[in-house]
Amino acid sequence: MPHLEDYRPLVGADTVEELRLLGGFLAGKSVVHVNSTAVGGGVAEILSRMVPLLHELGMDTRWEVIKGGEDFYAATKRFHNALHGDVVEVGSKDYRVYESTVEENLPAIDLRADFVFVHDPQPAALVRARDGRGGHWIWRCHIDLSRPNPGVWAFFRPYVERYDACVFSAPPFAQRLPIPQALIAPAIDPLSDKNRDLGEEEIRSILERLQIPTDKTIVSQVSRFDRLKDPVGVIEAFQKAKPYVEARLVLVGGTADDDPEGAQVLSEVREKAAGDEDILVLCLPPTSHLEINAIQRASAVVLQKSIREGFGLTVTEALWKGKPVIAGAAGGIPLQIAHKHSGILTHTTDGAAYWLKRLLNEPEYAKKLGENGREQVRQNFLLTRHLRDYLLLFLFLDRGRADFIPLRSKEG
């Protein structure tokens, strides 16, 4: 795992020094993160990098994972989609399964810490255990809560209100809540296998191993096989653009432990792509970070045609690699892409097809978009900024929650 010093060449010495200064005020404090999957998906990825860095800064940091059966994950998937604003049938059985699973987890998870950091709705109800246990409780919502299903939000809201603070990834996700709502965008780790620089030879050999031909320009979308990422819409957009470009679409995805719908969506995608030799559908295991890195780097254009999105870290990854990105204007994506300056925002399949044609035919413009996008990520969406915001949130909760918090030398 990389150390803080390893980030210095990418983010600058002053950024690393600031993190050490902040860490000095929190050394010895304990943190426990809780989420619903150890592998797969953006949250697990962020935690796998964040936890060692918090340790390095002197915070005693643990990571716990809530466990549940298939019915629990089916229910939380429905909750997830409903909170994203999708029309989903959620029954009373779903709520019962949810509450009983959380109850079963309580004895197994050690929630004693100065900061209890609970990620997303799946473990949110753990907050019922806070009676008699000290520490500040934070609920980190990674999903787009701008238009939540009222019934499902009414169920979760009383739990959320028992936290000391919550964290959202974009301004439109804010709710009227009696607790402070921090705005903290997630970030990518530039040193992880998914984002680090790769040599041309390494890229070529990975593509060869994955049997991805390079005789045509590659266009890709990397995402879970999830309807909210609209993989079928990506195929349709590509097929509309195809008569005008020499390109091959590579749709890369996987499924996460907490996403039971994945297999079904993958089968729909395969059916849609059947018979088109310019479309490759790859289902990779959740540990395929280098492979994803290579595919993104080999792409001339990266798509992320999300209909709903939390923050859209796959967009951040592609921008960091200097790629022109065409993405749905959903969730946190407009925070990352200034339309026609650092990427392209679309709302329709026709729009995605139009811009795909255009970027493949105007490589100079596409290159400029990619360069601006990389600078945007360097300034705002790398792991060091994310870590700094978490440390500031801890200090806010620990030091009186005022609008102005002066820290003194002798404390550090």
Next chain:
Amino acid sequence: MKLARAKEPFHFYTRLSLTFLTGLKARTVTELAEHLKTAPESVVYQHTHRFLQAHQYLVPEPPNDFAYWVSDMVQDEKLGERLAAIDTVRFSSLEELKSALVKTIEEYLGGGVAPRTVPEGKEFHFMRAVRFSIPTRSVACDLAEFADCLRKVSISSLYLHVFEARLRPPLGVNDFSKWLDGQLGEGALARKVANLDPYAQTMEGLRSRILKMVEKRLKEGSHAAP
């Protein structure tokens, strides 16, 4: 050259801030003015000073969040320009700055302009900044040490001492000028630093300009020495 030593060393601090969402939003400039009138200082700071700090690497810097939203989302360029002309760093209190923003919007609306409503997703979201003042390890007792520190400290530190210092008594004076004059007797250098136009350069550019002035003064001193 024997450098003057300060009785009170200059401790470099850094300013970091964390953004909080208020849940309040505006769809028209009328709503923008209404919410702004009752907004606490932390909200005004977020959309003016914090905004400047976040965009410091762009030249020319965008002026403030309100102007950006009115010009780009409401697409009311006249009002956008008037708001952009309000110079954030010239005000010695956030309350004064807020009054100027509200007055500009109200005068404009008083002219009979029908406010436009932005489509869903383009609303102005009111946020507040929680500010942290953090001591760094950089401390200077003379001009040479000051130059050394200035090379190392973060942009956020520079921002705190050059811009935000103006919001604290003595109002309108930056921390560097106050110390250079009061502790080292470098009145002329202090005035030159105070006269720098913060809008004319990025924060890195500003660092470089101040450093050049300090280095020039150090050089003059060494020539003058026997």
